[in-house]
Amino acid sequence: xxxxxxxxxxxxxxxxxxxxxxxxxxxxxxxxxxxxxxxxxxxxxxxxxxxxxxxxxxxxxxxxxxxxxxxxxxxxxxxxxxxxxxxxxxxxxxxxxxxxxxxxxxxxxxxxxxxxxxxxxxxxxxxxxxxxxxxxxxxxxxxxxxxxxxxxxxxxxxxxxxxxxxxxxxxxxxxxxxxxxxxxxxxxxxxxxxxxxxxxxxxxxxxxxxxxxxxxxxxxxxxxxxxxxxxxxxxxxxxxxxxxxxxxxxxxxxxxxxxxxxxxxxxxxxxxxxxxxxxxxxxxxxxxxxxxxxxxxxxxxxxxxxxxxxxxxxxxxxxxxxxxxxxxxxxxxxx
Amino acid sequence: xxxxxxxxxxxxxxxxxxxxxxxxxxxxxxxxxxxxxxxxxxxxxxxxxxxxxxxxxxxxxxxxxxxxxxxxxxxxxxxxxxxxxxxxxxxxxxxxxxxxxxxxxxxxxxxxxxxxxxxxxxxxxxxxxxxxxxxxxxxxxxxxxxxxxxxxxxxxxxxxxxxxxxxxxxxxxxxxxxxxxxxxxxxxxxxxxxxxxxxxxxxxxxxxxxxxxxxxxxxxxxxxxxxxxxxxxxxxxxxxxxxxxxxxxxxxxxxxxxxxxxxxxxxxxxxxxxxxxxxxxxxxxxxxxxxxxxxxxxxxxxxxxxxxxxxxxxxxxxxxxxxxxxxxxxxxxxxxxxxxxxxxxxxxxxxxxxxxxxxxxxxxxxxxxxxxxxxxxxxxxxxxxxxxxxxxxxxxxxxxxxxxxxxxxxxxxxxxxxxxxxxxxxxxxxxx
Numbered sequence: 217x218x219x220x221x222x223x224x225x226x227x228x229x230x231x232x233x234x235x236x237x238x239x240x241x242x243x244x245x246x247x248x249x250x251x252x253x254x255x256x257x258x259x260x261x262x263x264x265x266x267x268x269x270x271x272x273x274x275x276x277x278x279x280x281x282x283x284x285x286x287x288x289x290x291x292x293x294x295x296x297x298x299x300x301x302x303x304x305x306x307x308x309x310x311x312x313x314x315x316x317x318x319x320x321x322x323x324x325x326x327x328x329x330x331x332x333x334x335x336x337x338x339x340x341x342x343x344x345x346x347x348x349x350x351x352x353x354x355x356x357x358x359x360x361x362x363x364x365x366x367x368x369x370x371x372x373x374x375x376x377x378x379x380x381x382x383x384x385x386x387x388x389x390x391x392x393x394x395x396x397x398x399x400x401x402x403x404x405x406x407x408x409x410x411x412x413x414x415x416x417x418x419x420x421x422x423x424x425x426x427x428x429x430x431x432x433x434x435x436x437x438x439x440x441x442x443x444x445x446x447x448x449x450x451x452x453x454x455x456x457x458x459x460x461x462x463x464x465x466x467x468x469x470x471x472x473x474x475x476x477x478x479x480x481x482x483x484x485x486x487x488x489x490x491x492x493x494x495x496x497x498x499x500x501x502x503x504x505x506x507x508x509x510x511x512x513x514x515x516x517x518x519x520x521x522x523x524x525x526x527x528x529x530x531x532x533x534x535x536x537x538x539x540x541x542x543x544x545x546x547x548x549x550x551x
Numbered sequence: 552x553x554x555x556x557x558x559x560x561x562x563x564x565x566x567x568x569x570x571x572x573x574x575x576x577x578x579x580x581x582x583x584x585x586x587x588x589x590x591x592x593x594x595x596x597x598x599x600x601x602x603x604x605x606x607x608x609x610x611x612x613x614x615x616x617x618x619x620x621x622x623x624x625x626x627x628x629x630x631x632x633x634x635x636x637x638x639x640x641x642x643x644x645x646x647x648x649x650x651x652x653x654x655x656x657x658x659x660x661x662x663x664x665x666x667x668x669x670x671x672x673x674x675x676x677x678x679x680x681x682x683x684x685x686x687x688x689x690x691x692x693x694x695x696x697x698x699x700x701x702x703x704x705x706x707x708x709x710x711x712x713x714x715x716x717x718x719x720x721x722x723x724x725x726x727x728x729x730x731x732x733x734x735x736x737x738x739x740x741x742x743x744x745x746x747x748x749x750x751x752x753x754x755x756x757x758x759x760x761x762x763x764x765x766x767x768x769x770x771x772x773x774x775x776x777x778x779x780x781x782x783x784x785x786x787x788x789x790x791x792x793x794x795x796x797x798x799x800x801x802x803x804x805x806x807x808x809x810x811x812x813x814x815x816x817x818x819x820x821x822x823x824x825x826x827x828x829x830x831x832x833x834x835x836x837x838x839x840x841x842x843x844x845x846x847x848x849x850x851x852x853x854x855x856x857x858x859x860x861x862x863x864x865x866x867x868x869x870x871x872x873x874x875x876x877x878x879x880x881x882x883x884x885x886x887x888x889x890x891x892x893x894x895x896x897x898x899x900x901x902x903x904x905x906x907x908x909x910x911x912x913x914x915x916x917x918x919x920x921x922x923x924x925x926x927x928x929x930x931x932x933x934x935x936x937x938x939x940x941x942x943x944x945x946x947x948x949x950x951x952x953x954x955x956x957x958x959x960x961x962x963x964x965x966x967x968x969x970x971x972x973x974x975x976x977x978x979x980x981x982x983x
Contacts, residue, residue, distance in 0.1 A: 298646040426665045432657055436644045442607055443659035443713070444633030488693075490649035492666065 219497055223280070223504040230276035230507045233515050237268055243268065274406045279524075281409065281512040282401070282465040283475055285416045287502020288423050289461040290476025291495055295430040296454045297365065300484075303460040303477040307368030308349055309342045310473075311375040313459075313466035316341020318379060318393060322386055335411045338467035342459035345371060350455060399470035399525030402509050408468040410496035415464035420499055422457045426450075427491035434489065472525045474532030475502055475509075482535075559620050559719045560584045560749035561636070566615030568605050575601040576612070577773040583751040585716065586743050590760040591753045592784075593770035594794050595858065599753045600641075602770070603719045608632045608666055621714045633661035637713035643706050648693035651705050658712030672773075673712075680711040683738055685731075699726035707735065718742070720752035724759070757798075761785045761808045769793045785809040787871040794932055798826060799869050826851050827899035827975055828873075830927075832915050834906030836862035839906060841932060841964050846870065848968065855891045856883045856915055883914035887956045895922040900974045901929045903954065904965060907940040908947035916950035928974045929958040932967045944950045 228240045248254040275405055286304065288396040293302040304310045320337035352367040365375070372522075379397075383390050423430075429450055441447045465472070479502040480494060487493040508532065513524040566575045575598045591599045605617060617623060619839050623631040637658070644797040658680070660675040660678040669677070689697065694705055695966070703726045710718065720739070724732040728890045730892040740763060743750050754760035760767055760781065767784040769777040770793075777789045782802065786809065790798040796813065804810035812868040828851040831838045838854060839862060845852050855875030857864040867874040875891045877883055886909045895901050906912070923929040937951040961967045 264808045267584040295647075298644065300647070385763045386684045386692065424666070426669070428660060428663055428666050431649070431653065432660055434644075434647050435657065436653075438604075438609055439638075439640060439643055441609055441629055442633060442640075443657055443709075444628075484647065488653070489649040492668070 217505065219500040223500050223507070226504040226507040226511070227276055228281065230279065230511045231268060231404065233511055234267070234272065236263055236264065238268060238272075244439060248494060254422045270405075274478050275401045275427040275510070277399050277505055277506045278409050278412070278468060281412055281416055282469045283462040283471065283479075283501045283504070283506025284420065284507075285361055285412070285465040285502075286472065286475040286506070287479035287498040288420050288495065289458045290478075290502075291480040291491070292423055292430070292454050292458040292461075293476070293499045294480055295491060296451060296458070298434055299365065300481055301477070302365065303473075304458065304465075305372070305471070305473050305476070307365065308345050308372030308375060308472055309368075309459050309462045310466055311372045311379070311461040312345025312348075313342035313472055314465070315379055315382075315395060315469050316344075318382055321393065322382065322389060325353050332411050335415060335464060335467040339463035341413065342463040342466070343456060346455045346459040350451075360420045367384040388424065392405040395523070396470045397513055398523035399472035399528075400513070400521070400523050401469055402514075412464045415460055419457050419461035419464065423461075424454070426453070427495050430491040430495070431455075431489075453476065465522070472506070472526065474529055475506055478535065479526075480531045481504055555882065559716065560587075561589075561719075561751055562618040563602070563606060563682070564614065564616040566602075566605060566612045566617065568601060568610055568612040570610075574613075575773050576605065578615070579770070579773065581751070581768050581775065581778075583717070584766075587765040588740055588743055588750045588752060588763055589876060590764035590767040590781075591751065591762055592755075592757060592793065594769060597770040597793075599770055600721055601773075601806040603638065603721050603751070603753065606717075607636050607638045607719055621914055630661050633713060633715070635715050636717040636719060637710040638714035639703075639707050639710045639718070639723050640942060641721050641725060642662065642699070643702070645733055646695075648695050649698070650693055651675065651681070651686060651689040652692050654705055655686075655708045655712055658709035660710045661713060670875065671897075673922050676712050676714065679706040680907045680945060683711060684735065685707045687774060689717070692917065700728060700731060703727060704731065704735070716747070717749045722753050723758070724753060732759065739763075757790070758805060762805050781808050785811060787869055789870055790970070797871060801869065803854075813908040827978065828853055828897070828969060829900045829902060830895045830898040831904065832852065832906075833863040833904040834859065834861055834908075834912055836866075837904040837906040837932075838863040839866045840874070841902065841967060842866060842870070844964055844968060845971070848971075850971070853894050855894070856887050856912070858911065858920070874971050880911060882911055888918055888957045890913055891918050892921055892925075895927055897974055898927060899978060900971055901927045902932060902971070903929065903958075904932045905935045905940065907942060908951075909942035913943050913947050913950070916954065920950060923954060923957055928971045930961045930963070930967055930974075931955055931958050933960055934963060 228243060231243045232238045233241055242257065242260060245254065245257040246260065246265065249256045250269065279287045289304045293304060293307060294300055316337040317334045320334050349367045349371050353363040383393055386393060429445055432443050432445045437447045483501050484494060487497050509527045510524050513522045513527045516522060529549050552689065563579060566576055567574065568580045578659050579602060581602065588925050591602065593599050601610065605612050606619065608629065609804055611625055617625065619632065620634045622635060624636065655677045656669050658678065659669060662673065663669065686701065686704050686708055689701060694702060696804045697705065703723070724735060727735065736759065739750055742748050764781055766779065767781055768775050769784055769789060776783055776792060777784045785800060787800045789919060790800065791798065800814040801810045801812065817835060826849055831852060831854045834857060842852050842854065853865050853873035854863065857874065857876050858879050859876045860879045864874065873894060874889055875894065877887050878959065901919060901922050908916060919929065928951055931954060937948050941947040959970045961970050
C-alpha cells in the first residue's frame with residue numbers, strides 16, 4: 217500500500233516537474249478530462265496539454281513500465297540463481313538484448329528505437345544469451361549457480377566487446393546508439409510504450425503466477441525437486457521470462473543498471489523473502505524508483521539531461537555499499 | 552499411469568546408480584516397511600545419501616527397481632512423487648530470509664497451486680507439524696537467523712507437512728542436542744507406529760540406530776553387507792567389516808539392544824604393522840582386565856580355551872579377538888586343545904591368569920605346559936594363590952607349580968605388562 221502511494225506520488229511528480237511546471241491539481245484535472253470523467257479545465261494553455269500528454273505522460277509511464285520489468289527480471293534471476301547479486305546485466309542478458317537491438321537498428325530493419333522489430337530482436341538476443349549462458353554452465357545433469365554466474369560474466373564481456381566493435385563501424389549511427397546504450401526515456405513517445413507493454417504484461421503475469429514455485433528454488437535445486445518442483449523445466453521458463461522482461465526494457469530504454477539488483481534487495485528488507493509478497497512489491501517499487509530516477513535525470517542540471525542509467529548507478533552504488541556494510545556488521549540482521 | 556504394484560513403503564531392488572562414470576550404488580536392495588524405522592549405516596562415501604537421492608526421484612538409477620508406496624517415482628511428476636516421499640536433508644540453504652512459517656508451508660507445495668496460496672487445511676497441517684517438532688514459537692523468525700539445530704527441526708516440520716507415506720531422513724540429528732535428538736527420533740517412531748509411515752533414516756550414531764531402528768542395513772562401498780535386526784547388525788564383527796574400526800559391542804546393554812563403545816578399544820591404526828601377539832589363558836573374568844591393558848599397549852591378543860558363556864569369552868567376542876571356545880560346562884576336548892596349542896605356538900608370549908581351575912578347564916594348564924616346553928615365553932599372573940582356586944583336588948596345583956618353575960611369575964597386571972615389554976625388547980634385539 218505504501219508502495220502504491222509512493223508510485224502515485226512519483227508519477228504526479230514526474231508529470232509535474234520539468235522545464236514547464238504543472239501543478240498536481242492541474243495534472244489530475246487534465247487526466248480526469250482525458251479519461252472522460254470531467255469537463256476540460258478552464259485556463260489551461262494548449263501547450264501544457266501537449267507537454268503533458270505527448271511528452272511527459274508517455275515518458276513517465278515508460279519509466280514506470282521499464283522499472284517494473286527490470287525489477288521483476290532481477291527478482292526472478294535472484295531467486296533462480298539463489299544469489300542476491302544476480303541481475304539481468306550481470307548474467308549477460310541485458311547485453312544480449314542490446315546486441316540484438318543494435319543489429320536490427322544498423323541493418324535498417326527497425327526505423328527507430330522502441331519499434332516492434334527492435335523489441336523482437338532484443339528478445340531474441342536476450343533469449344539467445346540466456347540459453348547460451350545456461351548451456352555453457354550446464355556441465356552435468358544440473359546447472360550450478362557459480363558456473364552460471366561466471367559464464368554470464370564471460371558472455372557479457374564478449375558481447376560488450378562485440379557491441380563496441382559494431383559501433384566502431386557504424387558511422388552516422390554511433391552517437392544515437394551511444395546515447396541509447398546509456399539508457400534513457402527521452403522522446404520515445406507512445407509508440408515505445410505500446411511496443412513494450414505486451415511483453416512486460418506477459419512476463420510479469422507469468423512471474424506472478426509462479427511465486428510459490430520461486431520460493432521453492434531458494435532452498436536449492438535438489439530440495440525444490442524433493443518438494444515437487446520440475447526444476448529443469450521451471451528454470452527454463454524462468455530464464456525465458458526474465459529474458460523477455462529484460463528485452464522489453466532494453467529495447468525501449470537502453471541499458472539501465474541497478475534497478476533489477478537493488479529493488480528486490482531493498483524490498484526484501486520490508487516484505488521478507490516470500491515471493492508472493494516480494495514480487496508484487498518489486499513491480500510497484502521498481503516502477504516508482506525508475507520514475508523518480510528519470511525525474512532526477514532531467515531536472516537536476518537543467519537544461520542538460522543526465523542519462524538515467526548514470527542516475528540509478530549514482531543512487532544505487534552507495535546505497536548498495538551501505539547495505540553490504542550493515543549486513544556485514546550484524547549478520548542476519550535487517551532480514 | 553501404471554497400476555501400483557503390491558508392497559507399500561519403500562522398495563529398492565538391485566539398484567545400481569552413480570554420477571557419470573563413478574558408480575556409487577551396486578546392486579543394492581533395501582526395503583523400508585510401513586510402521587517401521589529402517590536404519591542405514593555405513594562409512595562416508597558408502598552410498599547412503601545417494602540411496603536417499605535415488606529413492607526420492609533425485610537420481611535415476613542405471614539399473615534396478617524403485618517403488619515408493621507401490622509407484623515408480625520416475626514415472627510420476629515431481630509433484631505427485633513429492634506427495635508420496637518426503638526427504639529431510641542434512642541441511643538446507645537459506646539464501647533469503649524466509650520466515651519459519653513460510654518455510655514450513657513450502658512443504659505443502661505438492662498440494663498447492665504454483666503461486667502457492669495456502670488453504671485452511673494446509674495451514675492447519677503446517678501448524679501441527681511445527682508443534683510436533685517444537686518450533687511453533689519460531690513462526691515469524693527468519694530461517695537464516697536460526698541455529699543449525701533449529702533450522703534442522705524446521706526442515707523436519709517442512710517434510711512432515713508433506714504428509715507422505717514414505718519419509719527419508721538423511722542424518723536428521725546431526726546438529727541437534729541430545730534432548731532434541733531423543734525428542735525427534737521418538738516423534739518419528741511414533742509417526743511410523745501411528746500413521747504407518749515407512750521411515751528410512753541414515754544414522755551415524757550407532758547407539759541411536761540400535762535403539763530406534765526396527766531393521767538396519769549396513770552399506771560398504773555401495774553394497775549392502777549386512778541387514779537385519781539391530782541385535783544382528785550391530786556386532787563387533789560387522790562394525791569391523793563396515794567401518795574398519797574395533798568396537799566394543801555390549802549385547803543387550805541398551806534395553807535389550809546392543810550398545811557400542813569405542814573409546815576403550817585400541818583401533819586398527821594403533822596396531823603397529825607386525826605387532827606382536829600375546830595369548831591369554833583366562834577364565835571367570837580373570838583375563839578381562841589384562842586383555843584390555845594389552846590391547847591399549849597396541850598388542851594383538853588371542854585367548855582360549857574358554858567356555859562360551861564365560862565373562863572373558865564375552866569380552867573376547869566384543870573385542871573380536873582370535874579366540875577358542877567350547878560349550879558351557881563341558882570339558883575342553885582334544886580338538887580345541889590342539890587348536891589352541893597351534894595358536895599359542897605362533898604367539899610371542901603366553902600369559903596364564905589366576906583363574907579358578909576345575910575339571911572343566913584344567914586342560915588349559917596342560918596346554919600351557921606344552922606350549923612352554925615348545926619354547927613360548929610364558930608369564931603367570933598370580934594375585935590369588937593357586938591353592939585357593941584349585942577345584943580339581945590337587946591336579947591344578949601340581950600343574951601350576953610345574954609351570955611356575957620355568958616361567959616368570961608376576962603379582963599384578965602392571966608387572967605382567969612389564970614382563971611382556973621385556974620379552975618384546977628381547978625379541979626386537981634378537982631380530983635386530
